[in-house]
Amino acid sequence: MSEKSGHSEKKTSLFGNEYIQHYDKDGNKCGTSEEKTTLFGQTYTQHYSENGDKCGISEEKTSFLETKHYTQFYDKDGNKTGTSEPKESFLRGKYIQHFNEEHEKIGYSENKKSILGTKFRQHHGAHPRDESKKKIVQTSASNNDSGDGTSASNTSSSGKNFILWHVFAGLFLILTYFFWQQWLNKQAKEAEEKWKNEVKIIASKVPGKWLGHASNTVVTLYLTHLYGDRFSAKVNFRGSDQELQMDFGKGNYSTSLFLTSRLHAPLYFPITIPAYNKNGVVLIFRGKFANNGKRDVFCGQLIFDQNWKILGSFQDSDGSVGYWSVGECDGMPSNISGNWEGKWERGGLWNPLEVNQTRFKLSLKQEGKVFVGKVSYIGSRGSSSLRGEICGDYINFKYRYGDGVVREYVGQAAGDHISGTWSQNNSFGTWTVSRK
Known part of the structure; x- marks a missing residue:
């Protein structure tokens, strides 16, 4: 031992x-x-x-x-x-x-x-x-x-080397995180500047007097740039002056659209502004305004694209449906002849708690700036005739189906797809179809 x-x-x-x-x-x-x-x-x-x-x-x-x-x-x-x-x-x-x-x-x-x-x-x-x-x-x-x-x-x-290794590893992680945050901040700043520049373009083109029509009624829209991404408007629609205030925002979010008349209190309702894309700013909305003591439903799409057009739909308190647009239609109309299949959703953007879907088919024949055709619901018998107009990529049609109620469709064609909004009485929603 x-x-x-x-x-x-x-x-x-x-x-x-x-x-x-x-x-x-x-x-x-x-x-x-x-x-x-x-x-x-x-x-x-x-x-x-x-x-x-x-x-x-x-x-x-x-x-x-x-x-x-x-x-x-x-x-x-x-x-x-x-x-x-x-x-x-x-x-x-x-x-x-x-x-x-x-x-x-x-x-x-x-x-x-x-x-x-x-x-x-x-x-x-x-x-x-x-x-x-x-x-x-x-x-x-x-x-x-x-x-x-x-x-x-x-x-x-x-050991000492063990401690030093951890110290250097910690410093490396800290520096990596710091430079990563710097890069993210730079990207966010560039995106912010890009959006501001786009807003400036909109602000420079939107203000002024817009002329158009709504079911054979002249529409005059006066748009004014307030500040930043805020605009206000006054529209003479169906013989009644209405005041409209809107915001253009970044990304997908909900805010409020302010709509009132000279003699009635302001009304507020949901508004959805999708992200800015290559086709321009798209503003989807719905609401009501007073007209001679009646409530008119007002919904559709406001599309600011390369040609600077605005398209929407409306429905009177008596149930009649129409569409309105302002701005010029440039270029040849899109070819929408053929068979289409897709779905429409009730609620959707308007009320996410009441979403339901129905699939339907369209058979269209185009002649210049107008087209005719038929609409049928998948799983149901029968069909209804439709008639519409096309202005560049923008289409509008209506049909009477089932219980006799007229449904109005507005939308935009993009290749083999068409999407837009619809209105019927107090119901609203979105729709989309693809070419078959």
């Missing part, structure tokens, strides 16, 4: 901090060990000399195949000085075997208990720190390796 070279005991300071006190073979204090935690939550054991100077650390390790647990020791410069492994033999029982950096056995430690019942760890031979000529006896400490009769394999600690 090797000569006794010292022992270690678990202690508690006046402030309640636990540490390991080391003694040489003559019983003189020769250093301490204390468990620490890095900023990243990693724990390690800090070793001190008898003068309180830091002289190294130790950390728990696991072999590549996780078949062996051991404790790695480092000197104050971060150089490896040896290891300790838990062992068990028939004669000696459980003990801690110490090795130098060449993995040569240099000593071992055993858990003991004094006559008074005090637990301590008895050291025999040299220790890993002896390889660097340190006086202190280095020992890893944890719940099972702190002089209280348990194993050292549960110690959790970190």
Whole structure:
């Protein structure tokens, strides 16, 4: 058996901090060990000399195949000085075997208990720190390796290189996050500037007098740019002056459209403004306004595109349906002759709580700027005749179906797809069809 070279005991300071006190073979204090935690939550054991100077650390390790647990020791410069492994033999029982950096056995430690019942760890031979000529006896400490009769394999600690690696990794993550945020802020600012420029274009083209028609009735629309992305308007529609105030916004969101007449209180109703796209700003709305003491339903699409047209639909309080548009129709009409199939939704943009769908078919024959055809509901017998007009990409048609109620459709053709809005009495919704 090797000569006794010292022992270690678990202690508690006046402030309640636990540490390991080391003694040489003559019983003189020769250093301490204390468990620490890095900023990243990693724990390690800090070793001190008898003068309180830091002289190294130790950390728990696991072999590549996780078949062996051991404790790695480092000197104050971060150089490896040896290891300790838990062992068990028939004669000696459980003990801690110490090795130098060449993995040569240099000593071992055993858990003991004094006559008074005090637990301590008895050291025999040299220790890993002896390889660097340190006086202190280095020992890893944890719940099972702190002089209280348990194993050292549960110690959790970190070496100097280990700490530095985490520091650099943390700095890298912080810098990466910083530059990523800078890039996102730049993209957001560029998008904001782009939107402001688009609003300026709209603001420069929208203001003024717009002339059009609504079911053989002249429509005069006066648009005024207020500020930013806000506009106001007055429309002489069906012989009655109405005042309209609208906002153009970014993205998909809901706000309120303000519509009133000279003699009646303001009315508020939902408005949805889809995102700005390559075809321009699309404003979908619905509402009611007073006309000679009656309530007229007013709904449809306001489309500001390359040609700067506005298209919408309306329904009188007596049930008659029509459409209105202002601006010029440039270019040849789209060819919509053929068979189409799709669906219409009730509610939708207007009332998300009352959404339902119905599939239908269209058979259209176009002649210049007008077209005729038939509409039929999928799963139902019979069909109804329809007649409509087309102005560039914008179409309008109406039909009387089933119970005799007239339904008005307005929309925009885009290749093999047409989409838009519809109105019928107090019902409103959206529709879309694809060419078959």
